[in-house]
Amino acid sequence: xxxxxxxxxxxxxxxxxxxxxxxxxxxxxxxxxxxxxxxxxxxxxxxxxxxxxxxxxxxxxxxxxxxxxxxxxxxxxxxxxxxx
Amino acid sequence: xxxxxxxxxxxxxxxxxxxxxxxxxxxxxxxxxxxxxxxxxxxxxxxxxxxxxxxxxxxxxxxxxxxxxxxxxxxxxxxxxxxxxxxxxxxxxxxxxxxxxxxxxxxxxxxxxxxxxxxxxxxxxxxxxxxxxxxxxxxxxxxxxxxxxxxxxxxxxxxxxxxxxxxxxxxxxxxxxxxxxxxxxxxxxxxxxxxxxxxxxxxxxxxxxxxxxxxxxxxxxxxxxxxxxxxxxxxxxxxxxxxxxxxxxxxxxxxxxxxxxxxxxxxxxxxxxxxxxxxxxxxxxxxxxxxxxxxxxx
Ligand SMILES: Cc1ncc(C[n+]2csc(CCOP(=O)(O)OP(=O)(O)O)c2C)c(N)n1
Ligand code: SF4
Ligand code: SF4
Ligand code: SF4
Ligand SMILES: [Mg+2]
Numbered sequence: 001x002x003x004x005x006x007x008x009x010x011x012x013x014x015x016x017x018x019x020x021x022x023x024x025x026x027x028x029x030x031x032x033x034x035x036x037x038x039x040x041x042x043x044x045x046x047x048x049x050x051x052x053x054x055x056x057x058x059x060x061x062x063x064x065x066x067x068x069x070x071x072x073x074x075x076x077x078x079x080x081x082x083x084x
Numbered sequence: 085x086x087x088x089x090x091x092x093x094x095x096x097x098x099x100x101x102x103x104x105x106x107x108x109x110x111x112x113x114x115x116x117x118x119x120x121x122x123x124x125x126x127x128x129x130x131x132x133x134x135x136x137x138x139x140x141x142x143x144x145x146x147x148x149x150x151x152x153x154x155x156x157x158x159x160x161x162x163x164x165x166x167x168x169x170x171x172x173x174x175x176x177x178x179x180x181x182x183x184x185x186x187x188x189x190x191x192x193x194x195x196x197x198x199x200x201x202x203x204x205x206x207x208x209x210x211x212x213x214x215x216x217x218x219x220x221x222x223x224x225x226x227x228x229x230x231x232x233x234x235x236x237x238x239x240x241x242x243x244x245x246x247x248x249x250x251x252x253x254x255x256x257x258x259x260x261x262x263x264x265x266x267x268x269x270x271x272x273x274x275x276x277x278x279x280x281x282x283x284x285x286x287x288x289x290x291x292x293x294x295x296x297x298x299x300x301x302x303x304x305x306x307x308x309x310x311x312x313x314x315x316x317x318x319x320x321x322x323x324x325x326x327x328x329x330x331x332x333x334x335x336x337x338x339x340x341x342x343x344x345x346x347x348x349x350x351x352x353x354x355x356x357x358x359x360x361x362x363x364x365x366x367x368x369x370x371x372x373x374x375x376x377x378x379x380x381x382x
Contacts, residue, residue, distance in 0.1 A: 003092065008104060012111040017306045053091045054123075054267035057115035058105055062092040 001064045002052065004037045008060035011035025015052035015061055021045040024052065088126045091119075098122045098132070100152040107146060111297075111305035113290025116264040117211050118147050121180070123267075124274035135178045138167040140192060143218045143292075144184035144211040161192025164199045167206050175355050179206035180278070185226040186216045189245045193225075196247075200254040203282035205353040209274070210247060210285065213292035221295035232299045251285045252347045258284035259347040263312040264291070273345060282353030289316065289341060319344035 002024075009031060015038050016024045023044035026036035037060070040046055053063045088094050095104075108114045125135070137148035141160035148155030158166045167179045188196050188210045199206065215233055216222040223233035225245040232239060251259045258280045262270035270288065277284035289312055291297060297308040317325075319342040325333050 005092075005095075010105070010110040012305050014111065014305065014309065017309075051267070054119065055116060055265075056091075056119075057108065057112060059091055059095055059099075059115065059119055060105075062090045064090065 001066050002038075002040055002046070003062045003064065004039070005060045005062075006031045006037045007033075008058045009033075009035060009037035009056075010058055011037070012057060013038075014055050014057065018055055019046075019052055020049060021047065094119075094122055094126060098125070098151055098153075100150055103150050106150060108143060109292075109294045111291060111293040111308065112143070113213065113264040113288065113292070114144055114147065114211060117144075117182075117209065117288045117290060118150060120264075120267060120271045121209060121274055122151070123271045124278060127271070127275055128278060130178060130278075134176060135180065136167075136170055137180050137182060138163040138170070139182045140184070140187040141218070142184035142187045142216070144182055144213075145187055147182040161187050161190070162195060163187070164192060164195040164204075164206070164208065168199060168204055171205060171355065175205070175359075178278070181206060181208045183208060183210050184217070185210060185212040185214065185224045185245075185247075186222075189225045189247050190216075197250070197254065200251045200256040200283050200285070202354045203255060203257060203351060205282055205355050207274075207277045207280070207284045207286070209277075210287045211290045212247070212287055213290050213296055214244075215292055215296040217292045217295045221299055231296075234299075248285065248287055248346050251283070255349070255351065256285055256347060257282035257349045257351055257353070258286075258345075260285070260345045261287040261289065261341070261343045263289045263316055263343060265309055265312050269344075276345075276348070280350075281356065282349075282351055289343070315339075316341045316343045318342070319346060 010033065023040055023046040024038040025041050027039040031037055048063055048065045050063045053061045088097055106115055132153045135153050137151060137153060137155040139145035139148050139157055140163040145157065148157060156166055163181045163183055167181050170177060171179050212226050214227045214231060215224050221234045223236040223240055227233060227240045228244055230239045248259050248261045258277045260273045262273060274286055277286045291308045293305055293308050302308040302311050317337050317340040322337055322342040325337050
C-alpha cells in the first residue's frame with residue numbers, strides 16, 4: 001500500500017515515471033496546489049521496492065508492505081563463480 | 085539499529101514542524117538530497133542533539149531550516165568557516181554543511197580549499213545544480229561548457245570546476261560524487277562520509293528545472309532527470325574504458341561526469357592533530373590527556 005501526504009505533493013511525477021513496474025498513476029482528485037497526487041493503479045504489480053518513497057523530492061510518499069500479498073517464493077538457484 | 089522504517093516515520097523524527105512542504109520548485113533535486121541525508125543519519129543512529137547543520141546562501145542552503153536540529157544559516161560562502169568555529173568550541177559536535185555549487189565552489193572556494201587541506205573534521209554536502217538557482221540563473225563556476233545562464237546567454241566558454249578532484253588533491257579523507265536519481269549508493273556514501281574523521285565531501289549532481297533545465301532545453305522534469313542518468317558513468321567503468329576501451333567507446337564516455345567514491349583515506353583529522361599538540365605543549369601524559377576542548381574554553 002502507498003500513502004501520499006497529498007498537500008506535500010508538487011506533481012513532479014517522478015514517482016510515476018520511475019516506478020519500475022509502472023504501478024502508479026495520477027489520482028482524479030486535485031490537491032490544494034492544483035496538482036494530482038499519485039495513487040496505485042487498480043491493478044498493479046507493486047512489489048514494495050520503495051523507490052517512489054526514496055525518490056520523491058517532497059517526502060510525500062510512504063510505502064507500507066502489504067502483508068496480505070504472498071511473498072514470492074525464494075529461488076533455489078545459486079550462482080557459482082565470481083571472485084568471492 | 086534502524087527503528088524508522090517508512091518515510092512517514094522518518095518525517096516525524098527529523099523534520100521541523102510547520103516548515104513543510106519546502107520552498108523548492110517542482111522537480112528540484114534538493115529535497116532528495118535532504119531525504120538521503122536523513123536516511124543516512126537514521127542508519128547511523130546519531131544523536132541529533134549533537135549534530136549541527138550549517139549552510140551559506142542559496143536554495144541548497146535552505147536545507148538546515150527543514151531539519152529538527154540545531155542549524156546555522158550563515159552568510160554566502162562562509163558556512164565552512166562558521167562550522168570550523170563550532171567544531172573548535174565543541175569538538176564533540178558533528179558538523180554537516182549543506183552548500184550549493186555557487187556557495188561552495190564560487191564565493192566560498194577558499195574556505196573550502198583550506199578546510200579540505202586541514203582535513204577539518206566535518207562533512208560537506210555540496211549540491212551542484214550547475215547554476216545560481218536562487219538568484220535566477222547566473223553562471224556558476226561548475227557550469228558545463230556551452231551551458232546557458234543569464235550571464236552567459238551565448239553559452240559558457242569557461243572550463244568548469246571539478247570540486248571532487250580539488251578535494252582529492254588536497255588530501256580530504258573522503259570524496260564522492262553521485263546524482264540524486266538513484267538512492268542506494270548515495271545513502272551509503274553519505275553514511276560513510278559522516279562516519280569519517282577528517283574532511284569528507286559528497287557532491288550531488290541535482291536537477292534545477294527552473295533555472296538550469298529550462299534555459300538549457302533539458303525538457304520536462306522526466307527528461308531532465310534522465311539527462312543525469314545518461315550523462316554520468318561510474319568511475320570504475322570510466323577508467324576501464326579510458327584504459328582498455330576502443331576509440332569509439334572512449335569517445336562516447338569522455339565527456340560524461342564520473343560518479344562514485346574518488347577517495348577513501350583514514351588520515352588523522354585536524355582535531356586529532358590538535359589534541360596531540362595540546363597534549364605535547366601542556367605536558368599531559370597519555371593517561372590523563374588534556375582535552376583540546378578544555379583549553380579552547382578557557
Ligand atoms: C555576499 C553575497 N553575494 C551575493 C549574494 C547573492 N546570492 C544569493 S544566492 C547566490 C547564489 C547561490 O548559488 P548556489 O550556491 O549554487 O545555490 P543554489 O541556489 O543554486 O542552490 C548569490 C550569488 C549574496 N546573498 N551574498
Ligand atoms: S514501491 Fe516500488 S513498485 Fe511500488 S509503487 Fe513504489 S516504486 Fe512502484
Ligand atoms: S514524486 Fe512526490 S511530489 Fe512528485 S508526483 Fe510523486 S508524490 Fe508528488
Ligand atoms: S531555483 Fe532551482 S535549485 Fe532553486 S528551488 Fe528552484 S529548482 Fe531548486
Ligand atoms: Mg547552484
